[in-house]
Amino acid sequence: MNAPAGEALGTRLEHYLTKLWNADVKVRDLARIPGGASRETYRFDADVNGKPSGMILRRDPLGSLIETNRRIEFLAYKSFHGIVPVPEPLALEAEGGALERPFFIMSRIDGGQVPSVLNLDPYGHNARATGEELFRILGRIARCDPATLPLRDCLKAPAPQNCWRTALDEWQAVIERDERHPQPIVRAAMRRLRRNAPPPPAKISVVHGDYRSGNFMHDGNGKILGVLDWEMVHLGDAVEDLAWCFDPLWNHFDDARVASTISEQEAIAIWECESGLSVDPAALKWWKLFAAVKGCAIWTTSGKEFVEGGHDLVLGFAGTYTARRHDRIMADLLERLVEEGWS
Amino acid sequence: MTPTAQHLLNACIMTLATPPRPEDAGVFAAARLRLVALTNRLVAMETADAAAVRVRENAALRTILIEAGPAHGMSATEFAADGDYSLAALDAANAGLRRLLTRLHEAAEQADDRALDRRILKLYREMARWRELVLPPVKPAS
Numbered sequence: 067m068n069a070p071a072g073e074a075l076g077t078r079l080e081h082y083l084t085k086l087w088n089a090d091v092k093v094r095d096l097a098r099i100p101g102g103a104s105r106e107t108y109r110f111d112a113d114v115n116g117k118p119s120g121m122i123l124r125r126d127p128l129g130s131l132i133e134t135n136r137r138i139e140f141l142a143y144k145s146f147h148g149i150v151p152v153p154e155p156l157a158l159e160a161e162g163g164a165l166e167r168p169f170f171i172m173s174r175i176d177g178g179q180v181p182s183v184l185n186l187d188p189y190g191h192n193a194r195a196t197g198e199e200l201f202r203i204l205g206r207i208a209r210c211d212p213a214t215l216p217l218r219d220c221l222k223a224p225a226p227q228n229c230w231r232t233a234l235d236e237w238q239a240v241i242e243r244d245e246r247h248p249q250p251i252v253r254a255a256m257r258r259l260r261r262n263a264p265p266p267p268a269k270i271s272v273v274h275g276d277y278r279s280g281n282f283m284h285d286g287n288g289k290i291l292g293v294l295d296w297e298m299v300h301l302g303d304a305v306e307d308l309a310w311c312f313d314p315l316w317n318h319f320d321d322a323r324v325a326s327t328i329s330e331q332e333a334i335a336i337w338e339c340e341s342g343l344s345v346d347p348a349a350l351k352w353w354k355l356f357a358a359v360k361g362c363a364i365w366t367t368s369g370k371e372f373v374e375g376g377h378d379l380v381l382g383f384a385g386t387y388t389a390r391r392h393d394r395i396m397a398d399l400l401e402r403l404v405e406e407g408w409s
Numbered sequence: 410m411t412p413t414a415q416h417l418l419n420a421c422i423m424t425l426a427t428p429p430r431p432e433d434a435g436v437f438a439a440a441r442l443r444l445v446a447l448t449n450r451l452v453a454m455e456t457a458d459a460a461a462v463r464v465r466e467n468a469a470l471r472t473i474l475i476e477a478g479p480a481h482g483m484s485a486t487e488f489a490a491d492g493d494y495s496l497a498a499l500d501a502a503n504a505g506l507r508r509l510l511t512r513l514h515e516a517a518e519q520a521d522d523r524a525l526d527r528r529i530l531k532l533y534r535e536m537a538r539w540r541e542l543v544l545p546p547v548k549p550a551s
């Protein structure tokens with residue numbers, strides 16, 4: 067089914083919100099914004115009974131970089147609203163009849179910036195303040211008891227000793243399903259991960275799943291306004307998020323600072339203080355290599371979807387530039403870990 | 410490798426040729442144009458040495474397979490040639506050689522052949538570097 071034209075999309079949205087909130091709703095200035103390949107993202111203003119509000123619409127695309135559940139993402143926003151800076155979730159339509167595809171609506175955070183991975187030194191003089199807040203927030207996410215959150219109803223908790231295996235099985239299956247050209251580096255990394263299992267976490271935590279520079283909005287003065295893109299949220303070992311955020315892919319070409327903000331040691335100290343957890347170096351090493359494998363899986367799928375499923379250049383770029391950069395990161399790390407004694 | 414330069418350029422054409430929807434104007438359209446430009450730059454880098462990179466990788470793979478393969482039960486007759494040196498032929502040969510390298514690496518790990526393991530890991534690092542496409546970082550406007 068064709069996507070509705072712009073006028074029609076705004077009108078349909080207006081009808082949907084009018085009915086949902088039983089109020090007089092006027093939708094204005096609907097415009098698509100870049101928001102990754104896993105959802106179509108639109109900004110718009112809604113006058114609700116004459117009161118204006120900025121909002122964001124996240125709608126499932128025709129093809130997607132990763133298959134994700136918008137209900138889980140919506141519940142993640144609901145779970146963490148008021149705990150860490152996130153937009154307020156407002157409405158979820160899992161069937162998608164009103165706008166042809168499933169979607170959800172949340173409040174809009176204005177005045178923020180989200181850097182591209184290609185940006186150099188995106189936080190400038192405020193890198194330290196940004197990094198300190200980045201890892202304090204991540205620590206707060208890790209500290210939360212999943213059983214107290216709305217997310218508890220839709221996420222399965224692995225046993226602590228199975229966190230690594232659950233995560234690796236999931237992403238290895240993606241690589242095996244979507245690989246179209248043999249990738250010996252990631253195959254070797256996956257074998258190594260299975261032979262060098264990490265110690266289990268002290269507790270099961272909420273894992274954002276894509277916590278990194280580029281997935282949070284900041285005000286340009288060291289303040290984080292919103293943590294975004296929760297579509298890969300799950301339960302597991304909180305060190306997974308830390309390792310993903312530390313991945314050199316997200317460091318803006320700055321090898322001395324994680325996410326181009328502060329040193330890894332400083333980030334860990336802040337995170338430990340805020341989460342009440344400690345980082346086992348062996349676990350961190352394991353999750354760092356896992357991060358590269360997970361990235362490889364995502365870029366493998368994006369390359370396959372691009373070639374076989376359409377012409378979305380976001381997928382083509384990820385399946386080419388990002389895939390090869392991550393392959394190099396993974397090969398370097400794999401060799402280093404074996405030099406350090408991995409079997 | 411996938412996607413190919415042809416896939417990427419076709420997608421650029423499709424992106425530019427598809428009439429934008431009214432709600433795609435503005436920031437989204439500008440981001441799309443930047444992506445078309447970046448993709449063209451990637452394709453230029455990829456095609457500049459596409460055949461050379463594949464010939465080099467295939468030669469390196471054959472060397473290690475010929476030298477270390479027989480000790481781990483592999484026959485030199487299995488090692489695919491580069492055909493007519495078209496990218497399609499080079500990629501087809503590369504796919505076969507990469508599968509054999511994975512088999513060789515698994516055999517080295519099982520036999521605890523550490524010297525070969527290290528040699529293959531070093532080759533992975535070189536392969537990844539040969540294939541990497543390096544875009545220059547962008548300094549945001551102050």
